[in-house]
Amino acid sequence: DLRTAVGIVFEETFLFHDSVFDNIAFAQPDASPEVVERAAKLAGAHDFILELPHGYATILGERGYSLSGGQRQRIAIARAIVSDPRILVLDDATSAVDPSKEHEIRQAMATVMKGRTTIVIAHRAGTIALADSVVLLDGGRVVAVGTHEELLLNDERYQNVLAGWQESDSDTEVDI
Known part of the structure; x- marks a missing residue:
């Protein structure tokens, strides 16, 4: 079943008007508290x-x-971790995460990515570096393929994209 084979984490996250526990266990309603934790x-x-008013029982979402x-x-x-999909798509999944937490989450993502196909759409070099293979797109066309390290050393366009992000004034819309 495709629905259970693919897990997706979008940049814009939807939370249900339900408990934190049930929001996490959504794809596996019978998940144990240990699995969710x-x-x-x-x-x-x-x-x-744990700092929320009722911990995992805190109601989220509209009016929550x-x-x-x-x-x-x-x-x-x-x-997405609870759903344990064969294919995981992370669409700028750390874009709103505080930079002080991003390293911790990146380590977790590396653990979660092991043993499964993962497609990462990202605009942060640290997240991109997790990938076995990086595909640089420009205008919907593939313009470079390699590891983060290979492209960083050998591809001027890739270097320019990363430099543009660091300066935060890049005018081009390029996805990696």
């Missing part, structure tokens, strides 16, 4: 969840407890 720890969400963008993304990453 492990996923939350891997996603860097466990600590902030409000989370920051980074917290929402970490809940979505935990949801």
Whole structure:
């Protein structure tokens, strides 16, 4: 079944008007508390969840407890971990995460990515570096393929894209 084979974490995360636990366990409603907690720890969400008014029982979503963008993304990453898909798509999944937490989440993502096909759409060099293979697109066309290190050393366009991101004034819309 395609729905269970593919897990997706979007940049814009949707949370249901339900408990934190049920939001994380959405794809596996029978998930045990241990599985949900492990996923939350891997996603860097466990600590902030424990600080919520009712922990994992806190109601989220419309008229529920409000989370920051980074917290929402970490809940979505935990949801994807619980679903344990064969194919994982991370569409700028750390874009709203606080830079101080990003390294921790990147480590978790590296663990989660092992043994499965993962497509990472990212605009942060640290996240891109996790990939076995990087594909640089420009205008929907493939313009470079290689590892992050290979492209960083040998591809001027890739170097320019990364430099543009660091300067935060890049005018071109290029996806990696």
